[in-house]
Amino acid sequence: MKTTVEDCLDIDVDWLKRHGYLDDDLVGLICWNELLRREKALLRTHTFGGGADLSIKSSTLGVDMSLKIVPENPCLPGRRKAFLCHDTISKHRKLYLPPGGDTFACRECHNLSYVLQASHRSLFYEQFRAAKRLRKLLY
Ligand SMILES: [Zn+2]
Numbered sequence: 001m002k003t004t005v006e007d008c009l010d011i012d013v014d015w016l017k018r019h020g021y022l023d024d025d026l027v028g029l030i031c032w033n034e035l036l037r038r039e040k041a042l043l044r045t046h047t048f049g050g051g052a053d054l055s056i057k058s059s060t061l062g063v064d065m066s067l068k069i070v071p072e073n074p075c076l077p078g079r080r081k082a083f084l085c086h087d088t089i090s091k092h093r094k095l096y097l098p099p100g101g102d103t104f105a106c107r108e109c110h111n112l113s114y115v116l117q118a119s120h121r122s123l124f125y126e127q128f129r130a131a132k133r134l135r136k137l138l139y
Pocket residue numbers: 085086087088090105106107108109110
């Protein structure tokens with residue numbers, strides 16, 4: 001069975017922007033309160049020019065890595081930002097950490113599918129997605 005994006009923890013460049021991580025150097029915690037997982041990681045950004053270096057550390061997840069955040073469109077450096085995935089030069093607004101993994105990377109690098117593409121679409125996943133939508137509304 002293929003791992004889906006819904007099985008993963010994710011980090012979103014828009015979330016980082018909303019919480020000030022892309023405006024200035026900042027240290028803070030990101031917490032995931034998923035239906036089946038509660039995790040946290042230490043974030044540290046070092047901003048420069050139009051982008052930032054982001055370090056993510058979590059001893060419980062076994063994650064200790066750095067990512068580059070760059071303008072999505074180099075011609076518009078003040079506008080939307082994106083992650084450079086660790087082993088490609090492609091830009092992504094969201095990166096994923098699969099269960100048991102130690103690296104945040106894009107959907108393609110982790111070979112992830114969406115629940116709708118998976119053959120095991122079930123009532124559980126529908127409820128999981130509804131809970132996830134509700135959680136997003138609360139933040
Ligand atoms: Zn990738």
